[in-house]
Amino acid sequence: xxxxxxxxxxxxxxxxxxxxxxxxxxxxxxxxxxxxxxxxxxxxxxxxxxxxxxxxxxxxxxxxxxxxxxxxxxxxxxxxxxxxxxxxxxxxxxxxxxxxxxxxxxxxxxxxxxxxxxxxxxxxxxxxxxxxxxxxxxxxxxxxxxxxxxxxxxxxxxxxxxxxxxxxxxxxxxxxxxxxxxxxxxxxxxxxxxxxxxxxxxxxxxxxxxxxxxxxxxxxxxxxxxxxxxxxxxxxxxxxxxxxxxxxxxxxxxxxxxx
Amino acid sequence: xxxxxxxxxxxxxxxxxxxxxxxxxxxxxxxxxxxxxxxxxxxxxxxxxxxxxxxxxxxxxxxxxxxxxxxxxxxxxxxxxxxxxxxxxxxxxxxxxxxxxxxxxxxxxxxxxxxxxxxxxxxxxxxxxxxxxxxxxxxxxxxxxxxxxxxxxxxxxxxxxxxxxxxxxxxxxxxxxxxxxxxxxxxxxxxxxxxxxxxxxxxxxxxxxxxxxxxxxxxxxxxxxxxxxxxxxxxxxxxxxxxxxxxxxxxxxxxxxxxxxxxxxxxxxxxxxxxxxxxxxxxxxxxxxxxxxxxxxxxxxxxxxxxxxxxxxxxxxxxxxxxxxxxxxxxxxxxxxxxxxxxxxxxxxxxxxxxxxxxxxxxxxxxxxxxxxxxxxxxxxxxxxxxxxxxxxxxxxxxxxxxxxxxxxxxxxxxxx
Numbered sequence: 001x002x003x004x005x006x007x008x009x010x011x012x013x014x015x016x017x018x019x020x021x022x023x024x025x026x027x028x029x030x031x032x033x034x035x036x037x038x039x040x041x042x043x044x045x046x047x048x049x050x051x052x053x054x055x056x057x058x059x060x061x062x063x064x065x066x067x068x069x070x071x072x073x074x075x076x077x078x079x080x081x082x083x084x085x086x087x088x089x090x091x092x093x094x095x096x097x098x099x100x101x102x103x104x105x106x107x108x109x110x111x112x113x114x115x116x117x118x119x120x121x122x123x124x125x126x127x128x129x130x131x132x133x134x135x136x137x138x139x140x141x142x143x144x145x146x147x148x149x150x151x152x153x154x155x156x157x158x159x160x161x162x163x164x165x166x167x168x169x170x171x172x173x174x175x176x177x178x179x180x181x182x183x184x185x186x187x188x189x190x191x192x193x194x195x196x197x198x199x200x201x202x203x204x205x206x207x208x209x210x211x212x213x214x215x216x217x218x219x220x221x222x223x224x225x226x227x228x229x230x231x232x233x234x235x236x237x238x239x240x241x242x243x244x245x246x247x248x249x250x251x252x253x254x255x256x257x258x259x
Numbered sequence: 260x261x262x263x264x265x266x267x268x269x270x271x272x273x274x275x276x277x278x279x280x281x282x283x284x285x286x287x288x289x290x291x292x293x294x295x296x297x298x299x300x301x302x303x304x305x306x307x308x309x310x311x312x313x314x315x316x317x318x319x320x321x322x323x324x325x326x327x328x329x330x331x332x333x334x335x336x337x338x339x340x341x342x343x344x345x346x347x348x349x350x351x352x353x354x355x356x357x358x359x360x361x362x363x364x365x366x367x368x369x370x371x372x373x374x375x376x377x378x379x380x381x382x383x384x385x386x387x388x389x390x391x392x393x394x395x396x397x398x399x400x401x402x403x404x405x406x407x408x409x410x411x412x413x414x415x416x417x418x419x420x421x422x423x424x425x426x427x428x429x430x431x432x433x434x435x436x437x438x439x440x441x442x443x444x445x446x447x448x449x450x451x452x453x454x455x456x457x458x459x460x461x462x463x464x465x466x467x468x469x470x471x472x473x474x475x476x477x478x479x480x481x482x483x484x485x486x487x488x489x490x491x492x493x494x495x496x497x498x499x500x501x502x503x504x505x506x507x508x509x510x511x512x513x514x515x516x517x518x519x520x521x522x523x524x525x526x527x528x529x530x531x532x533x534x535x536x537x538x539x540x541x542x543x544x545x546x547x548x549x550x551x552x553x554x555x556x557x558x559x560x561x562x563x564x565x566x567x568x569x570x571x572x573x574x575x576x577x578x579x580x581x582x583x584x585x586x587x588x589x590x591x592x593x594x595x596x597x598x599x600x601x602x603x604x605x606x607x608x609x610x611x612x613x614x615x616x617x618x619x620x621x622x623x624x625x626x627x628x629x630x631x632x633x634x635x636x637x638x639x640x641x642x643x644x645x646x647x648x649x650x651x652x653x654x655x656x657x658x659x660x661x662x663x664x665x666x667x668x669x670x671x672x673x674x675x676x
Contacts, residue, residue: 026597026598034597037589038589038591038600038601041590041591045589065290065584065588066289066290066587066588067292068588086590087589087591088590089590090590091588091589091590111410111411114411114412115411230600233600234598235600
């Protein structure tokens with residue numbers, strides 16, 4: 001990294017960049033992200049459809065379940081290898097994915113080519129994108145905020161990229177005793193689900209802190225959903241229990257509401 | 260440079276009823292953007308086959324599914340409701356066949372719990388429907404020679420050298436499946452040393468919408484009512500005897516049938532040809548592999564004693580179409596076998612246990628009845644007698660046979676995916 005970015009942990013960027021080739025290996029280092037995929041994508045899809053309404057198919061005049069996000073401009077911050085960008089694109093959205101690690105962007109581009117997916121991937125920081133004054137219908141930022149030195153500023157920057165009336169979706173880990181036991185001790189040391197040192201518990205954010213930070217960033221009506229591991233099915237389910245992993249969707253009020 | 264092979268979302272190998280029904284269900288569930296192909300070895304079997312005497316029992320659940328798929332209106336006229344079932348188990352030479360169990364095969368609302376429909380009728384309806392389905396392409400005559408996994412796709416090579424690639428490959432090839440072999444999936448098999456014989460009859464007296472199952476020592480002999488004064492005979496017999504029957508002239512063959520049918524249908528006549536095949540039970544050790552799913556007879560075969568073959572295959576179709584649509588609507592890879600709780604893994608979990616229990620149940624039923632020991636006979640008479648006397652148990656029995664019990668896929672509940 002040559003350009004020094006303010007709110008970036010370079011060691012973290014380098015660590016994920018080194019794993020760039022592994023993003024799509026379902027049995028590799030990012031297996032846990034693949035296991036989370038279904039639940040995360042259902043949350044994102046259902047929140048966006050509830051907020052923006054179902055797009056209507058030009059052909060049949062009925063809503064199209066195959067492309068529920070048609071017409072939406074979506075930004076994925078910290079897109080990694082494109083695990084979320086690709087499904088969003090197939091669901092009809094116009095997707096931009098940014099990641100500070102160049103290796104990730106290269107891996108993501110190469111993978112999108114396999115299916116000819118038209119996704120705009122750029123090796124950029126949030127700060128750099130903010131300077132371009134771009135706005136999106138929805139901004140998504142999954143499992144990133146706990147790797148950033150100043151989450152408060154980071155969230156504020158993210159929210160600048162959301163157009164008035166748009167939505168921001170964030171996921172992270174809660175700072176509870178349960179998350180310490182599960183996300184650090186169990187996942188990194190006992191079960192080897194994620195590489196050791198992936199997470200620093202001190203950087204996890206409680207749901208109350210998240211609500212406050214979202215409000216300070218101008219985002220209202222946060223909708224939380226937890227992710228709970230079901231050991232029998234080896235799967236993650238959406239739940240009301242937000243004590244370990246959670247997703248939250250906040251909305252930016254439309255301009256007319258402010259006056 | 261080679262051209263990039265054609266890209267498909269789903270390639271189904273086999274234009275069987277199962278393969279055709281799956282193509283239709285997927286086309287409905289995934290929408291017009293999905294690219295689906297059926298690869299069929301003979302172009303003839305996809306047009307009109309020679310007269311085929313087989314008929315299938317269609318459960319209430321399967322009927323609901325065929326309605327959603329748009330098949331039912333095309334076969335309704337040929338669908339014979341079964342409103343009564345009679346079971347006997349006397350030996351062949353007994354003059355009178357006392358009925359061990361007779362039950363009213365209707366559901367709470369009076370609707371029949373099952374129908375009998377000729378194989379050919381269902382096949383023609385499905386083929387006509389597929390011809391009207393724009394995003395399903397039929398590639399025939401063609402055969403898959405090999406397939407290989409590469410990032411994001413299964414690359415398929417046809418015997419004529421054509422190359423295709425697909426996200427998901429489905430084997431609907433019947434019992435002998437080259438795709439299943441290529442994937443290295445083994446079969447658990449059991450040979451019953453019995454042969455199944457099928458033929459159709461016309462008869463003088465009405466069948467009164469009653470299906471009859473005679474449990475004879477050589478194997479079960481079923482008289483399945485068809486529309487008009489016609490019936491389909493589905494007959495399991497000891498292999499050596501069956502071979503002789505197949506070779507015999509029409510007169511001898513008919514005499515043997517008369518002996519088993521008894522006088523209940525009046526004067527009977529053969530209608531069309533007879534067909535036979537060895538009876539085996541088989542179950543694939545896995546229903547899935549990377550980018551591959553097995554459906555219908557490729558995954559499992561049950562003893563035809565219960566006429567459940569097509570019903571079970573349609574359950575596979577409904578389940579696979581549903582899990583594939585769920586994955587598709589999340590924009591995810593429909594061929595990924597990633598061990599997560601959706602997609603192919605969910606299909607495997609959902610269907611394999613059900614097929615296993617069904618296979619075991621029909622196997623047990625056949626063994627119980629294909630035996631002339633007096634002790635076994637009194638036990639089975641007692642067992643069925645108990646079912647007869649307990650209305651609730653019987654109700655459960657009928658509901659199970661109608662395919663309406665358990666965690667069933669949406670299509671079988673009559674709901675679109």
